[in-house]
Amino acid sequence: MHLDLKKIIIIVVVAAGVTAAAFRVLPPPIPSIVTAALVDKSPDAGDELRAFAAMEPVDTHVHAFRSDPDFTNLLARLHLHLLDICVSDRHGIYSDLATELARANGFVHGSQGRAQLCVTFDPFDFQQKDFAPRIIKQLRRQFADGAVAVKIWKNIGMELTKPDGSYVMPDDPVFEPIYKAIAAENKTLVAHVAEPSSCWQAPNPDSPDYDYYKENPQWYMYLHPDHPRKEVILAARDHLLAENPKLRVVGAHLGSMETDVDEIARRFDQYPNFAVDTAARMEYLMIAPREKVRNFLIKYQDRVLYGTDLEFLSDESTAEALKDWQETYARDWKFLATDQALDYKGRKIEGLNLPAPVLRRIFHDNAVRWIPGIAPPAK
Numbered sequence: 001m002h003l004d005l006k007k008i009i010i011i012v013v014v015a016a017g018v019t020a021a022a023f024r025v026l027p028p029p030i031p032s033i034v035t036a037a038l039v040d041k042s043p044d045a046g047d048e049l050r051a052f053a054a055m056e057p058v059d060t061h062v063h064a065f066r067s068d069p070d071f072t073n074l075l076a077r078l079h080l081h082l083l084d085i086c087v088s089d090r091h092g093i094y095s096d097l098a099t100e101l102a103r104a105n106g107f108v109h110g111s112q113g114r115a116q117l118c119v120t121f122d123p124f125d126f127q128q129k130d131f132a133p134r135i136i137k138q139l140r141r142q143f144a145d146g147a148v149a150v151k152i153w154k155n156i157g158m159e160l161t162k163p164d165g166s167y168v169m170p171d172d173p174v175f176e177p178i179y180k181a182i183a184a185e186n187k188t189l190v191a192h193v194a195e196p197s198s199c200w201q202a203p204n205p206d207s208p209d210y211d212y213y214k215e216n217p218q219w220y221m222y223l224h225p226d227h228p229r230k231e232v233i234l235a236a237r238d239h240l241l242a243e244n245p246k247l248r249v250v251g252a253h254l255g256s257m258e259t260d261v262d263e264i265a266r267r268f269d270q271y272p273n274f275a276v277d278t279a280a281r282m283e284y285l286m287i288a289p290r291e292k293v294r295n296f297l298i299k300y301q302d303r304v305l306y307g308t309d310l311e312f313l314s315d316e317s318t319a320e321a322l323k324d325w326q327e328t329y330a331r332d333w334k335f336l337a338t339d340q341a342l343d344y345k346g347r348k349i350e351g352l353n354l355p356a357p358v359l360r361r362i363f364h365d366n367a368v369r370w371i372p373g374i375a376p377p378a379k
């Protein structure tokens with residue numbers, strides 16, 4: 001009897017310890033401003049956008065290169081802050097870099113404080129003698145003008161080559177001084193490194209990226225087996241993370257580990273300076289096993305930033321963009337915040353119904369912490 005009681009006490013004490021440890025892993029819950037909005041499960045998109053707006057949401061991954069007061073009004077109405085990301089692309093998706101930068105600057109300056117700039121640099125000049133010092137000087141000027149982040153793109157690892165034909169990887173020593181300078185200025189690196197795994201696989205109409213590779217065969221590595229494998233490029237990215245522990249790195253597009261959240265979790269455990277955005281990869285979270293994704297987002301609720309990859313370009317009508325942006329935000333809200341059913345390519349998806357404090361981190365807090373300066377008080 002006496003022994004049994006002792007046993008019970010030990011079990012209770014151990015259990016309490018385990019519970020306390022588990023609570024330490026998860027940050028303490030924060031008071032939510034959206035509980036009321038979440039109670040309303042009405043399928044009206046207006047309700048979804050109202051609940052979304054109540055988060056003071058930050059979209060950390062957009063490409064906006066045009067200004068229009070109607071568009072700025074949308075940002076105000078949704079209480080939305082944006083990170084407007086420049087891309088250095090020799091194929092010219094967004095025009096040449098100088099033009100693109102000027103347009104992005106125009107958008108940011110006309111946004112009434114709702115958009116901040118993520119600049120980039122042309123990596124193709126990497127062999128010039130003054131490459132790193134010149135880029136660092138340029139970045140410092142742009143930081144002084146308000147830029148809050150710097151983007152590197154998939155052309156590093158997949159396109160850029162040395163005279164001997166080998167590919168330049170994101171951890172190439174030539175970029176090291178630039179990474180150190182970004183960290184020293186307390187800015188963030190947004191790293192779009194590699195591509196979804198489907199880029200290296202045979203065409204599959206069920207893949208979320210099927211249309212992209214059909215339209216962009218130059219980036220479809222299945223057709224270019226002589227180019228580096230995905231594993232090689234991601235290993236170089238991981239090496240960059242290890243070499244620069246003081247540099248905050250946000251891996252764009254789920255860090256190109258879109259098919260298995262365990263792969264992302266492994267990097268989070270290993271590299272405290274690493275977070276990811278969800279840009280253009282929400283579909284992958286939708287088609288993955290629901291409970292696994294839900295548990296991942298709850299466990300790593302301070303490491304995932306909301307981003308979309310939405311575009312606002314000079315050749316597109318404002319009305320169309322407004323529709324597209326609002327539909328995307330309503331859909332993403334429905335998926336992350338409610339238990340409603342969504343349809344994706346004929347598949348029925350059940351919303352994740354994440355707790356309000358987790359939503360608040362994904363839609364707002366993480367952006368502010370990982371990309372300081374991204375959401376200053378609106379003017």
Ligand SMILES: [Zn+2]
Nearest residue numbers: 061063279309
């Ligand atoms: Zn993008």
